Amino acid sequence: MNAHHNTSDQDQDFQLNFLFQTAAEGILVTQADGFLTRLNPAAAALLEIAPDDVLGEHITPAFKQFPDLHRLLNGAGERLMEVTLPHKRLATAVGVDRPGGGRLVLLHDVTERSDIDSRREVLVRQMAHDLRNPLNALTGYADLVQRMGDLNEKQHHFITRIQQTAQKLYELAETLVDLAWIEAGMAMEHKPFQLPPLVREAISDLETEAKARNVTLVFSLQDPVPSVMGDSRRIQQAIRCLIENGVRYSYPDRNVAIHAWQDGPKVYCSVGDRGIGIAEHDIDRIWDRMWRSSDDRVREQPGGGIGLPFARAIIERHGGQIWVESHLNVGTTVTFVLPLAQGW
Numbered sequence: 001m002n003a004h005h006n007t008s009d010q011d012q013d014f015q016l017n018f019l020f021q022t023a024a025e026g027i028l029v030t031q032a033d034g035f036l037t038r039l040n041p042a043a044a045a046l047l048e049i050a051p052d053d054v055l056g057e058h059i060t061p062a063f064k065q066f067p068d069l070h071r072l073l074n075g076a077g078e079r080l081m082e083v084t085l086p087h088k089r090l091a092t093a094v095g096v097d098r099p100g101g102g103r104l105v106l107l108h109d110v111t112e113r114s115d116i117d118s119r120r121e122v123l124v125r126q127m128a129h130d131l132r133n134p135l136n137a138l139t140g141y142a143d144l145v146q147r148m149g150d151l152n153e154k155q156h157h158f159i160t161r162i163q164q165t166a167q168k169l170y171e172l173a174e175t176l177v178d179l180a181w182i183e184a185g186m187a188m189e190h191k192p193f194q195l196p197p198l199v200r201e202a203i204s205d206l207e208t209e210a211k212a213r214n215v216t217l218v219f220s221l222q223d224p225v226p227s228v229m230g231d232s233r234r235i236q237q238a239i240r241c242l243i244e245n246g247v248r249y250s251y252p253d254r255n256v257a258i259h260a261w262q263d264g265p266k267v268y269c270s271v272g273d274r275g276i277g278i279a280e281h282d283i284d285r286i287w288d289r290m291w292r293s294s295d296d297r298v299r300e301q302p303g304g305g306i307g308l309p310f311a312r313a314i315i316e317r318h319g320g321q322i323w324v325e326s327h328l329n330v331g332t333t334v335t336f337v338l339p340l341a342q343g344w
Contacts, residue, residue: 025108026091030073032101034059046107048086069093073103080191083107094191108190139166179310188231188317192341195228195260195267196221198236202243203258209244214252215273217243222261229341230318238314241307242271242334248301249332250275265340272333278326286324287312311336 020027026043030036035058044051047066054062063070068083072095083093089111096104142162145151151159203217210217228235246256250273260269276297278286286308292298308324315322315336326332 025106028069028073028103028105028107029098030059030102030104034074034102036062037102043107046085046089046091046109069105069107072105075103085109085111092189092191135166135169139163142166179306179313188234190230191232192227192229193232193235195225195235195269195338198232199239199258199260199269202236202240205240206243206247210247210256213247213250215247215250216255217247217258218255219258219260221259225260225267226262227341228267228318228338230338231314234314235318235338238311238336239269239271241311242336245307245334246271246273246275246332249273249277249298254331262340266337267340268335268337270333270335272331274331277328277330277332278324279328283324283326308334 020038020040023040023042026046027038027040028036028043029038035056036054037056039051039055041051047069059070059073063073066083068081072079072081072083072093075095076097078097079095081093083091085091089109091107091109091111093108094106098104139162142159145159146156199219199221203219207217243256243258250256254274256271256273258269258271260267262268276295279295288309311334312322315338318338320336320338322334322336324332324334
């Protein structure tokens, strides 16, 4: 029995040491008195320091050239901040308290991702600029037509549709760039986060639109919902798309119900409306970008047929799944599932 336990402990120690030594993220460990006890090769490379120069040293002299990192090592509780590395590189750092005292800090180099995000922003601005002139001309001419004299009901309807279409193009530009970025496999955050706060924030963002349509947003969740792993900003974008669809395609005086719960090693979230619904022959097409139903009730709503493909791309990049259940004139429920953040 003891021999078995010793072998098991040795194997566990070997695995942990292997992960420590080979991890791409930098790992630093301190004692309660502020002395550095462990530093893995990745951390030494990111910080460009020799392990022998800092191991066993107090963090104050050891990391005086990294003030953000020093604050994180010297702090308390779970904290996240950016740390400037040598040669203008950038890392995100997470610091947590160790059970026996001291701190553990994880460094993740995000220089390339930051550069990619910058290039993405330039591309979005360029697209917006390239679209702005023709769209301004389009909406300007529509406004002029309205001012030229009284319009009959059909003319007013067409002018309104022109203005709505121009607005859709504005809104679609950034989403299309984001979708292309995600489908191209560009980097995402990879850290644990809680799903409920993201749902609440998305609900808050859409509360005004929901009230204007006489739709009530209802949220229920299992408490607590365990953490999932990934890019919280992207997941929130997906949730917002789903709730926005629920609000826009719901009948007035109905609820859009959002639920979050755990089942085994996975976390689920569903958004259900009581509204227009989707015809059975259209279910498979809703995942095609830019596709919209021919139903006039759908066409009257703002949108460009990009929300569901965008949400699916994000969920699938996180190792999750998403599916739709719908009945025409009854309503639609969209559900997605994400793996738990194991070991956090």
